[in-house]
Amino acid sequence: MSEPILKIKRNVYFWEDHNFTKLRESTVGRKGLSLFELKDMDIPIPDFFVISSSVFDRVVSNTLQRDAQHLLEKGKNPDEDAVTKSLLKTDFDEQVIEEILSAYTRISGFTDAWVSVRSSVVFPSSPEVSFSGIFSTELNVRGAKNVLDSIKRIYASLFTDDVVTYASSKGINLADVKLAVVVQKMVQAEVSGVSFTIDPITQDSSKLSIEAVFGLGDSIALGELTPDTYLLNKRDLSILEKKIAPQEWMKIRVLQRGNKKENTQKVTISNNWSHRQKIEDKYLKEIAKISLIVESKLRRAQNLEWLMS
Incomplete structure (x- = not known):
């Protein structure tokens, strides 16, 4: 048996x-x-x-x-x-x-x-x-x-x-x-954001949208910051539009001090950086490529959180 x-x-x-x-x-x-x-x-x-x-x-x-x-x-x-x-x-x-x-x-x-x-x-x-x-x-x-x-x-x-x-x-x-x-x-983020494999404004399925801020990306979801927005053509990943949003501060993670429960803090961004594009074009295309791989394999539109450190 x-x-x-x-x-x-x-x-x-x-x-x-x-x-x-x-x-x-x-x-x-x-x-x-x-x-x-x-x-x-x-x-x-x-x-x-x-x-x-x-x-x-x-x-x-x-x-x-x-x-x-x-x-x-x-x-x-x-x-x-x-x-x-x-x-x-x-x-x-x-x-x-x-x-x-x-x-x-x-x-x-x-x-x-x-x-x-x-x-x-x-x-x-x-x-x-x-x-x-x-x-x-x-x-x-x-x-x-x-x-x-x-x-x-x-x-x-x-x-x-x-x-x-x-x-x-x-x-x-x-x-x-x-x-x-x-x-x-969690990874300490220099830049983070969200990618949408369908343009969330127009619902155009031929375009992909990427949002980006300096620092931790939860500031987007919480409505604390207006992110940069980049619109790409899904066919060839050409960048169709850039909307650069000035950013005066970024949220970073810090070690706890004493009994303090808050693990993040807002850090002021210098004038030289506050009006810059958050992420280089070549990295926008890398994020777009990964997003489209996921969309293709799952056969449905995707909203993906991403970060770079």
Whole structure:
């Protein structure tokens, strides 16, 4: 009689150890699956690992078993801060902690790496429903304890009023939504931005648009800076238009000082640089080439974050 085959239930999926074709959204979520797909295309992306949605299930279940009466008192939706505090009090299983810290050590090397911690939603029943920008993102996280706490804060973001309202508007039962979490190494950016493989203004599919700022690119998403905008012809990558936006300051990552939680600061840009084109033409074309490779392989338009260091 043959020996029974035991399936190993993984808590953490490290980028070097798994192929896209062997993974599912139900385990690593949409963002996690996309990153493994990009990795298998040999697209240059920072090292990452994904915490399985099964860990989310266990942490949330343990939290509710302990604190449900307190969180749901008065018959109202639980307060966001109360949910976060309850989740932060819930310990991960020892095996989960060991796997997360092992993966964090692998992407760190000799010193603790700066990482981003992002949600990777699991909702395979309705792939057309977008959750973009709905859940929290933790940037510039460093150190084992901070990584573990950031993962729990991502979990807590499922229970915010904004998410509840969004789910209600789409007819979604939040009990059907799960979160995997992506932890990805951050790179100090000299220039960063977003590429759109279809012109986002005119929806012209023959043109590609690239936005760029000096420093960290979250200042674009937050509306803090107006980026340069470059329009390219997708057929030959010729540059059709440049709109250079003056930039008086840039956001950079800094080491924490004392108990200070803020890991970024704004640095003034000299007059000589503030009106310059953010990125050379040859690098614009490299970003465009990579963006078009992804669009071609995935057979759909793409919005891609990028940076240069």
